[in-house]
Amino acid sequence: QQPVQSPQAVILREGEDAVINCSSSKALYSVHWYRQKHGEAPVFLMILLKGGEQKGHEKISASFNEKKQQSSLYLTASQLSYSGTYFCARLRGGGADGLTFGKGTHLIIQP
Amino acid sequence: DTGVSQDPRHKITKRGQNVTFRCDPISEHNRLYWYRQTLGQGPEFLTYFQNEAQLEKSRLLSDRFSAERPKGSFSTLEIQRTEQGDSAMYLCASSSPESSYNEQFFGPGTRLTVL
Numbered sequence: 001q002q003p004v005q006s007p008q009a010v011i012l013r014e015g016e017d018a019v020i021n022c023s024s025s026k027a028l029y030s031v032h033w034y035r036q037k038h039g040e041a042p043v044f045l046m047i048l049l050k051g052g053e054q055k056g057h058e059k060i061s062a063s064f065n066e067k068k069q070q071s072s073l074y075l076t077a078s079q080l081s082y083s084g085t086y087f088c089a090r091l092r093g094g095g096a097d098g099l100t101f102g103k104g105t106h107l108i109i110q111p
Numbered sequence: 112d113t114g115v116s117q118d119p120r121h122k123i124t125k126r127g128q129n130v131t132f133r134c135d136p137i138s139e140h141n142r143l144y145w146y147r148q149t150l151g152q153g154p155e156f157l158t159y160f161q162n163e164a165q166l167e168k169s170r171l172l173s174d175r176f177s178a179e180r181p182k183g184s185f186s187t188l189e190i191q192r193t194e195q196g197d198s199a200m201y202l203c204a205s206s207s208p209e210s211s212y213n214e215q216f217f218g219p220g221t222r223l224t225v226l
Contacts, residue, residue, distance in 0.1 A: 002153070030212050032212075032213075032214075032215075034217075040219070041202060041217040041218060041219050041220055042154065042202070042217050043217070044214060044215065044216060044217075047212050047214055049212065087153045087154075089153070091212075091213060092156060092167075097156075097159055097166070097167050097213075098144050098146070098156035098157075098158075098159050098167065098169075099144075099154075099156060099213070099215065100156065101153030101154050101155070102153055103151075103152060103153055104151075104152075104153050
């Protein structure tokens with residue numbers, strides 16, 4: 001029941017673009033995106049809300065298709081600092097409970 | 112630093128021993144979560160508190176695990192009779208009562224190694 005992410009890994013050259021996809025078989029009311037660098041805690045990036053609302057963070061933006069229960073994270077003109085593992089997550093249920101995370105997408109940016 | 116803090120950062124123990132971890136959430140965050148993360152996986156939800164009340168526990172939280180948040184501030188996670196399968200990163204996160212969509216902020220984690 002965890003969200004499914006694709007691809008599992010991406011290797012880019014600095015300046016290239018990437019798209020990370022997240023889909024869920026359970027109804028999505030919101031999608032949470034986190035980035036985790038090796039040995040560190042996950043860092044909150046953004047929340048996507050139902051209604052197709054799109055929010056951005058630096059050169060990272062995302063979209064949420066409520067009907068398809070999918071979200072995509074767009075990394076434009078990638079920088080070395082974007083390297084890490086990206087996770088999407090959904091709320092386990094309504095209200096203030098925990099998150100169910102996908103398995104993550106490993107992003108490696110090479111100079 | 113006003114972020115989520117966890118102590119200790121690393122813990123090595125022998126199988127069968129008890130361990131206890133502490134989490135201090137961001138000030139005024141009334142929601143507190145515990146997750147476990149193993150290598151190559153995303154964090155897995157264990158339990159969460161709203162103020163001092165433990166509102167949900169995952170099936171991952173066996174009888175050997177117990178969590179408390181006695182005064183609605185810091186929380187402790189205890190693992191009794193540790194097993195090698197308990198080796199993982201234990202993450203704590205907190206969320207503000209003003210967050211409608213449960214934006215969670217994570218601490219640095221406690222890495223547990225059971226020998």
